[in-house]
Amino acid sequence: MSSAPAPVLTATDPSTATDPSTGSAGIRLIVTDMDGTLLDDAKRIPPGLWDTLAELRRRGVLFSPASGRQYATLAREFADVAEGMAFIAENGTYVVRDGAELSSDPLEPAVAAAVVRAVRRLAAGGVDVGAVVCGKRSAYVERGDEAFLAEVRRYYVEHRVVEDATAVDDDVIKIALFDFGSAERTTAPALAPFAATHQVVVSGEHWVDVMNRTANKGAALRRLQDELGITPAQTMVFGDYLNDLKMLDAADWSFAMANAHPDVVARARHLAPSNNDNGVLRTIARVLGLEA
Incomplete structure (x- = not known):
């Protein structure tokens, strides 16, 4: 873990967060759960996502959805921006980038x-x-x-x-x-x-x-980090439910959504606004200094 703490973004008023430390400039990978985290309760893509992804790509920051959803579903959702994106699908049991399997963990x-x-x-x-x-x-x-x-x-x-x-x-x-x-x-x-x-x-x-037993979002994320040469200190993660716990452990910049399961809030290092308040994008903008 990095020695410098990440800025705390409160659920009620993220504008009160401290200014991002110089460590935030080193973020190279942002991983987010979908349902209850990136998407609102109506399962809608948050406003501003595509502009944010374009800016992250310009900065050389990889964005990776990590979901219980299947790869085909995630690939369709992000079809227009999928080039170079890594998809952590099926709760980490199947990881694909540019159509090529990076890892899988099938059942007997x-x-x-x-x-x-x-x-x-x-x-x-x-x-x-x-x-x-x-x-x-x-x-x-x-x-x-x-x-x-x-x-x-x-x-x-x-x-x-x-x-x-x-x-x-x-x-x-x-x-x-x-x-x-x-x-x-x-x-x-x-x-x-x-x-x-x-x-x-x-x-x-x-x-x-x-x-x-070996399959989870955290194990998949660590394999992806190894593949890309990215450290936990360079990784930002967002989650809301129990299947996100081990993924949060793989990142110094770990955020629970304000309306997350209590165990997730306890496990994450920081708190982001809720999924219904566009918490993922607001937090990314704050920490990386993007325009809101």
Whole structure:
């Protein structure tokens, strides 16, 4: 960690932050979660994003979305500015830059199938839940009802309804479960047997992800830093939920959103305005001295 602290941006009034230290000039990589962080609660791109990305590119600062969303979804969202951008997709299990895979961490097929069968049992027991089998090429689901597919489409532009999600011909990098109730209270505890050997991560109010123990946004970010020769002191990170915790650890300039999960606020070194107050862009502008 760098010895000089980053300026603190308060949630209520970022204009009261101290002036950026000289260390801010060394930032070379900015990584942000999407939902609840960069996007507002209506899932909208914040005003000024494209101008900010153009200025970051001019300054030689790499911008990287890090999300539970699939690569195809992120690539579509940033299609006009994707050249040179690194995408940390599927909660760190799949990292792509300029169409080339930088890293991946696929599940063993037997484990993926076991999770799908566990979700089937949950659903049979009355839990309103469905599994999204996340492959490198596509996502695969067994539920075909419109309510479930509407949630899937938000994050998985490439998806297929299949009869048997345990038999897909793809590298499965993650199993995501959507629970129409509380994922933290219902689905995650039901997957406790998998936590002995794999990660069971609550990634949102309604989402739980099952991944290899070695897979997370933080591990993916550290591999990206090594690939590019960028240090934690040169990295700025934004997050709001539990799947962002290890990513925050990989950056000296770590920011929790004002409305983040309490554990994220406790873990981050600094606090940014909320996602509904354009907190990511306002913080970047303040720390790097960009025009608002």
